[in-house]
Amino acid sequence: MRQIIITRAGPAMTVQDAGRPGHLGQGLSRGGAADPLALAEGAALWGQAGAAIEMAGTGGVFTVSEPTRIALTGAPMSADLDGRALRWNASHMMPAGGVLTIGGASAGAYGYVHFGGGIDTPLVLGARSAHLSAGLGRVLQSGDKLPLGPDTGQTTGMGLEVPNRFEGGVLRLVASVQTEAFSAAERARFTDTEFTRDARANRMGMKLSQAGAAFATDAQLDVLSEVIVPGDVQMTGDGVPFILLPECQTTGGYPRIGTVIPCDMPRAAQAGPGARLRFRFVSRDEALQAERGLRDHVAGLRRAIRPLLRDPAQMGDLLGYNLIGGAVCAHQEEE
Amino acid sequence: MAGAFPQIASVGLGGLLVRFAAHLSEDANRAALAFRAALESAGWDGIEECATSLASTFVRFDPLAVDAGALSARLSALLSEHDWYAMPLPHGRRHFLVPCAFGGDAGPAFGAAADAAGLSAQAALGALTAAPLRVMTIGFAPGLPYMGDLPDFDIPRLKELVQVPAGGVALAIRQAIIFPNGSPTGWRHVGQTAFRPFQPEADQPFTLAAGDEVQFRAVSEDELALIRVADDPTGGAEVTAL
Numbered sequence: 001m002r003q004i005i006i007t008r009a010g011p012a013m014t015v016q017d018a019g020r021p022g023h024l025g026q027g028l029s030r031g032g033a034a035d036p037l038a039l040a041e042g043a044a045l046w047g048q049a050g051a052a053i054e055m056a057g058t059g060g061v062f063t064v065s066e067p068t069r070i071a072l073t074g075a076p077m078s079a080d081l082d083g084r085a086l087r088w089n090a091s092h093m094m095p096a097g098g099v100l101t102i103g104g105a106s107a108g109a110y111g112y113v114h115f116g117g118g119i120d121t122p123l124v125l126g127a128r129s130a131h132l133s134a135g136l137g138r139v140l141q142s143g144d145k146l147p148l149g150p151d152t153g154q155t156t157g158m159g160l161e162v163p164n165r166f167e168g169g170v171l172r173l174v175a176s177v178q179t180e181a182f183s184a185a186e187r188a189r190f191t192d193t194e195f196t197r198d199a200r201a202n203r204m205g206m207k208l209s210q211a212g213a214a215f216a217t218d219a220q221l222d223v224l225s226e227v228i229v230p231g232d233v234q235m236t237g238d239g240v241p242f243i244l245l246p247e248c249q250t251t252g253g254y255p256r257i258g259t260v261i262p263c264d265m266p267r268a269a270q271a272g273p274g275a276r277l278r279f280r281f282v283s284r285d286e287a288l289q290a291e292r293g294l295r296d297h298v299a300g301l302r303r304a305i306r307p308l309l310r311d312p313a314q315m316g317d318l319l320g321y322n323l324i325g326g327a328v329c330a331h332q333e334e335e
Numbered sequence: 336m337a338g339a340f341p342q343i344a345s346v347g348l349g350g351l352l353v354r355f356a357a358h359l360s361e362d363a364n365r366a367a368l369a370f371r372a373a374l375e376s377a378g379w380d381g382i383e384e385c386a387t388s389l390a391s392t393f394v395r396f397d398p399l400a401v402d403a404g405a406l407s408a409r410l411s412a413l414l415s416e417h418d419w420y421a422m423p424l425p426h427g428r429r430h431f432l433v434p435c436a437f438g439g440d441a442g443p444a445f446g447a448a449a450d451a452a453g454l455s456a457q458a459a460l461g462a463l464t465a466a467p468l469r470v471m472t473i474g475f476a477p478g479l480p481y482m483g484d485l486p487d488f489d490i491p492r493l494k495e496l497v498q499v500p501a502g503g504v505a506l507a508i509r510q511a512i513i514f515p516n517g518s519p520t521g522w523r524h525v526g527q528t529a530f531r532p533f534q535p536e537a538d539q540p541f542t543l544a545a546g547d548e549v550q551f552r553a554v555s556e557d558e559l560a561l562i563r564v565a566d567d568p569t570g571g572a573e574v575t576a577l
Contacts, residue, residue, distance in 0.1 A: 021383065021384065022383070022384050023477070024384055024386035024393065024395065024474075025371070025384070025385065025386035025387060025473065025474075026473050026477060026478060026540075026541045027473045027474045027475055027476050027477045027478055027479050027515075027533075027541075028476075028477040028478075028533075124535055125535065125540065133476065133516065133518075134476065134477045134515075134516065134533070134535075135477075135501075135515070135516045135533065135535065136535050174345075174347060174348055175345070176345065176346055176347055177344045177345070177346055177352055224356075224357065224358060224359060224388075224389055224390060224508075225388055225389055225472075225474065225475070225481065226352065226354075226388045226389075226391055227346060227350070227352060227386060227388050227391070227393040227474075229346055229347045229349075229350055229395075231347055232347070236494075236496070236521075237492060237493065237494035237495070237496075237521055238494050238495075249474075249475045249476060250386070250474045250475060250476075251388045251472070251474035251475050251481075252475060253492060253508070254521075259346070259347035259348070261347075261348055262347075262348060262349070284345075284348070284403070287348050288348070288398060288399065291348060291398060291399060292399060295399065
């Protein structure tokens with residue numbers, strides 16, 4: 001059985017896939033990769049969807065029992081294979097016993113390493129994702145061994161140009177059920193404020209800090225608990241905003257000023273410590289158009305991958321490469 | 336929140352919320368449960384899932400596949416077909432008599448909750464154990480029951496969050512909850528059970544369903560420790576069909 005051996009685990013590495021939709025009514029949020037776009041990029045790079053390892057802030061050291069294709073996506077991290085630097089947003093071949101070392105992120109919050117065939121741990125409630133707040137799965141530890149599924153593809157040495165979503169920026173909001181509970185003046189102050197992503201963040205949500213007064217509504221502490229969706233910007237009792245992420249609670253009583261639209265959630269989740277964020281309310285039509293744009297982008301990822309241009313001067317083991325194969329795959333690989 | 340109920344509101348880009356009341360009420364809770372059941376059996380195209388909160392039904396859909404305005408009109412039409420507030424509770428309900436240690440280390444905020452409610456410790460204990468509580472919805476965390484009504488405990492959430500362990504019982508705004516996992520909360524932690532609302536490894540991972548009843552039976556911390564030894568996921572509860 002092909003497997004990954006985690007020689008050294010970073011502090012917050014978990015197995016992640018698309019999560020578990022459909023359990024809202026039982027209090028279980030979908031969970032899944034904090035940056036689902038990074039999962040889609042990995043799937044495009046190695047031609048197969050599957051569970052990957054999500055690395056918050058910093059990576060770890062990995063080996064594989066048999067030759068294995070890998071892809072690296074999400075927050076760019078330093079990476080090398082047996083001492084040779086690896087390109088991020090790219091797929092590579094890892095020999096049996098090769099040592100993959102992934103370091104800290106230069107920007108962003110969540111990096112992903114995908115292994116050909118996908119991580120094949122048992123399904124729990126329909127998915128492999130760790131959902132830490134629900135008590136499903138756990139943080140990966142040094143010494144863990146993870147089985148891999150059958151790899152149906154062969155392509156490696158491909159890269160993807162990825163627009164920068166790793167340094168904060170503007171997040172678009174739509175109004176939600178409690179937006180009106182905030183006065184027009186409070187909402188205006190909210191969208192005029194530049195926030196900093198606080199160090200306090202996890203897969204449930206990220207705290208935002210700012211210099212001004214807390215954001216308040218009169219209804220603050222006795223709102224009837226209602227449904228919560230990822231992207232909701234919630235004001236806790238002391239008026240500090242949190243952006244709720246995939247492992248968020250499913251209902252809650254703290255008022256929410258608006259909801260970050262789904263296509264801006266990768267940018268939200270990838271705002272690393274200290275990143276600056278602003279918010280802008282948009283119309284439903286503008287939000288739908290943006291969402292359509294993201295889906296088109298995801299659908300086009302497979303066509304957007306390109307062979308990596310290698311600099312022969314930096315290839316110490318030129319003769320070890322198969323210079324004609326690999327870059328072209330004649331058959332269409334499907335998810 | 337003003338205006339007539341039921342009312343329909345938009346949640347994010349891919350959700351609609353049907354609210355049956357602005358405040359907790361038994362008939363609005365039944366309406367929300369019945370409306371969800373009706374939607375699930377109707378099986379409309381493009382609806383990805385339905386859920387309830389205390390007094391509302393949530394419908395999640397793909398916003399690019401379903402026009403929110405058309406779905407809202409369809410929900411309105413369904414709402415006008417019945418008096419949802421007069422609908423019966425779900426079938427298959429059960430009664431759980433759950434041992435719970437109140438106060439002390441097991442419930443550090445018990446005294447403060449009683450004070451906030453204007454009750455003596457003895458009266459507070461009586462109010463929490465005298466009658467069964469209805470599971471009004473499951474939410475927040477997997478399997479977590481929101482139970483009520485506790486009219487004596489119309490107390491607000493706290494501004495500061497505290498950590499509550501798995502099995503902890505907490506109170507606010509006329510309701511009690513049991514935490515499936517350790518969690519920060521603004522509710523007041525008044526007691527401790529060995530009850531597990533979420534058992535991911537079990538065939539039925541979610542122990543309770545909306546409509547079930549939970550009645551607390553006060554036990555000492557020593558008794559609770561003995562119950563824990565038995566490692567029973569219902570925490571020593573007696574379960575009967577209703």
